[in-house]
Amino acid sequence: xxxxxxxxxxxxxxxxxxxxxxxxxxxxxxxxxxxxxxxxxxxxxxxxxxxxxxxxxxxxxxxxxxxxxxxxxxxxxxxxxxxxxxxxxxxxxxxxxxxxxxxxxxxxxxxxxxxxxxxxxxxxxxxxxxxxxxxxxxxxxxxxxxxxxxxxxxxxxxxxxxxxxxxxxxxxxxxxxxxxxxxxxxxxxxxxxxxxxxxxxxxxxxxxxxxxxxxxxxxxxxxxxxxxxxxxxxxxxxxxxxxxxxxxxxxxxxxxxxxxxxxxxxxxxxxxxxxxxxxxxxxxxxxxxxxxxxxxxxxxxxxxxxxxxxxxxxxxxxxxxxxxxxxxxxxxxx
Numbered sequence: 579x580x581x582x583x584x585x586x587x588x589x590x591x592x593x594x595x596x597x598x599x600x601x602x603x604x605x606x607x608x609x610x611x612x613x614x615x616x617x618x619x620x621x622x623x624x625x626x627x628x629x630x631x632x633x634x635x636x637x638x639x640x641x642x643x644x645x646x647x648x649x650x651x652x653x654x655x656x657x658x659x660x661x662x663x664x665x666x667x668x669x670x671x672x673x674x675x676x677x678x679x680x681x682x683x684x685x686x687x688x689x690x691x692x693x694x695x696x697x698x699x700x701x702x703x704x705x706x707x708x709x710x711x712x713x714x715x716x717x718x719x720x721x722x723x724x725x726x727x728x729x730x731x732x733x734x735x736x737x738x739x740x741x742x743x744x745x746x747x748x749x750x751x752x753x754x755x756x757x758x759x760x761x762x763x764x765x766x767x768x769x770x771x772x773x774x775x776x777x778x779x780x781x782x783x784x785x786x787x788x789x790x791x792x793x794x795x796x797x798x799x800x801x802x803x804x805x806x807x808x809x810x811x812x813x814x815x816x817x818x819x820x821x822x823x824x825x826x827x828x829x830x831x832x833x834x835x836x837x838x839x840x841x842x843x844x845x846x847x848x849x850x851x852x853x854x855x856x857x858x859x860x861x862x863x864x865x866x867x868x869x870x871x872x873x874x875x876x877x878x879x880x881x882x883x884x885x886x887x888x889x890x891x892x893x894x895x896x897x898x899x900x901x902x903x904x905x906x907x908x909x910x911x912x
Contacts, residue, residue: 585791593780594709599787602794606694609801610687617683624676631669638662649845650837657833661826672819679808686804690797697793704783711779715772722769729758
């Protein structure tokens with residue numbers, strides 16, 4: 579890991595500027611946001627996996643799928659339904675695993691947040707102290723410069739009054755000059771004191787800034803490493819899910835390889851057969867000569883049996899009860 583990139587590249591020539599520090603903080607905030615987004619992604623994926631698993635479970639347990647099949651194909655279907663059930667359980671388990679990974683990401687974010695908070699608190703105090711001391715120093719400088727200008731004016735006034743005969747007026751100017759010199763000395767001392775204090779504060783702030791850069795850079799390295807590993811683990815889990823699913827489906831393929839068309843057909847025949855003798859042909863039976871035209875028992879007649887048997891030969895006796903005449907017309911076709 580690197581350890582000096584941040585502390586060597588986030589400065590500004592303006593002592594009051596926090597542009598470098600702010601840039602680092604913004605980057606860390608973005609990193610924390612990215613971790614949060616991945617955490618939410620894992621939770622959403624977990625919900626999808628859980629819903630899919632439960633839907634698949636309901637499908638496997640409640641939806642008929644070849645329930646009237648028999649023998650080897652039936653066993654293959656039972657393996658298929660069981661493995662679909664197993665796949666559903668795996669997706670539900672994956673959902674729980676993804677939620678656990680999301681929880682780990684959340685804990686990591688919170689841990690880094692607390693670590694950052696300590697450093698940020700120190701840096702906020704250092705910035706305030708630096709800014710406050712800088713303002714005091716600049717105010718002392720202004721006072722000092724003003725006192726110097728006052729002294730210069732007093733000296734010029736004394737020079738202009740050199741030829742003035744009024745000694746009282748001259749005494750007054752000399753007193754003012756002496757007072758201004760004293761004020762300059764006092765303001766100069768105060769200004770120097772504030773400059774020294776500012777330098778001390780500046781050194782302390784600079785030291786804290788370097789420490790903060792080192793802490794933040796270490797955190798960012800840790801975050802990137804953690805994020806990268808979490809993503810790597812996530813895709814490995816998804817790949818393992820695919821491998822596990824395929825192993826379960828392989829059991830179905832193996833059961834289908836054991837499925838025998840001939841055995842299932844033979845099994846059906848053995849279980850449901852109804853007999854091996856087909857029905858005999860239905861023979862024509864003449865209403866008037868049933869015995870003469872009847873086929874001997876157990877003997878099937880061929881397919882060339884005439885549709886109608888021979889008609890009886892009419893007798894010469896017209897009043898034969900087997901016949902009826904209507905106006906000398908016989909109802910029997912001759």
